[in-house]
Amino acid sequence: MQIADRTVASFHYTLTNDAGDVVDSSAGREPLTYLQGAGNIVPGLEKAMEGHVAGDVFNVDVPAAEGYGDYIEELVQVVPRKAFAGVDDLEVGMQFQAQTPGGMLPVMITEINGDDVTVDGNHALAGETLHFAIEIVEVREASVEEVLHGHVHGEGGHHH
Known part of the structure; x- marks a missing residue:
């Protein structure tokens, strides 16, 4: 069976950056399982999986625009330390949810300079080409429930 909309695919992957460093991998773990056509994985990879x-x-190279998007400078802001009321020890790498006019936005602290805290709302891989090495393990038809819910159920997927 070929990967197409309304199929469930399981695959092993290794994701590397432009320098060849491994960013993520399913090696030594269960394969990643997703519902094709439901937007469960980055668009460029989903498109490459088809067929x-x-x-x-x-191997597939996914440009930033079809991965985690372009890096947006406006998502980097310097905020006062007092914006983190109730958190005594701030550290670079800590993640928070920021309330924005567009809703909640996950941000990460990237720099602390006295009372100025720099936060970045970009995904860690925004602006980067994603280099995937893929091995398809299994392809099956999705159940009606999986299609209606927009994700995989059972082994390797979501459990309600």
Whole structure:
């Protein structure tokens, strides 16, 4: 069976950056399982998966625009330390939810300079080309419930 909309695919992957450093991998873990066509994985990878079958091994480069998006400078802001009331020890790398006019936005502290705290609302991989090495493990038809819910149920997926 080929990967197409309304199929469930399980795959192993290794994600590297432009320098060749491993950013993430399923090595030594269960394969990642997702519902094709439901936006469960980055768009460029989902598009590249289309038509593949169990046993296929391939590489795909996903440009930033089809991955985690372009890096947006406006999502980097310096806020006063007092904005973190109730948190005594701030550290670079800490993540918070920021209330914005557009709703909640996850941000990460990237710099602390006295009472100035720099936060970045970009995804850690925004602006980067994603280099995937893929091995398709299994492809099956999605259940009606999975299609209606927009994600995989059961082993390797979501459990209600």
